[in-house]
Amino acid sequence: MTSGDDELQKLLEATDEQLAAKLGIEIVEYTHDRVVATMPVAGNRQPYGLLHGGANAALAEQAGSIAAALGAGEGRIAVGLELACTHHRAATDGTVTAVATPLHQGRSTATYDIEITDAAGRRTCSARLTCLLRDQPPK
Numbered sequence: 001m002t003s004g005d006d007e008l009q010k011l012l013e014a015t016d017e018q019l020a021a022k023l024g025i026e027i028v029e030y031t032h033d034r035v036v037a038t039m040p041v042a043g044n045r046q047p048y049g050l051l052h053g054g055a056n057a058a059l060a061e062q063a064g065s066i067a068a069a070l071g072a073g074e075g076r077i078a079v080g081l082e083l084a085c086t087h088h089r090a091a092t093d094g095t096v097t098a099v100a101t102p103l104h105q106g107r108s109t110a111t112y113d114i115e116i117t118d119a120a121g122r123r124t125c126s127a128r129l130t131c132l133l134r135d136q137p138p139k
């Protein structure tokens with residue numbers, strides 16, 4: 001990251017109040033062109049022992065939202081407008097990794113492609129996130 005924006009740094013540092021912390025999501029790489037996040041399967045399973053689709057969606061939205069915030073620029077924020085996820089295969093253990101890359105980076109919207117893979121590198125989920133980019137509200 002090249003920006004010294006304190007607000008963006010707060011986004012990257014998950015707190016107990018953020019869903020990312022509860023799911024164990026970690027941002028492991030972030031640039032304006034790519035954000036990589038990981039999440040453990042353990043603790044994020046549905047009743048059949050598979051990674052919960054909602055956890056996949058949260059991982060995708062976290063990676064895509066961070067990417068959109070990086071692209072939005074200082075003094076601007078990104079908020080999700082639409083998230084679509086297609087689950088291709090089950091993950092039952094280990095860690096899944098999301099890679100968010102831009103499809104469109106405009107002044108008012110940004111859309112990201114998010115590929116989620118299992119520990120063996122197999123695609124488990126394809127997601128697309130569109131965010132609204134706006135000025136940060138006054139505090």
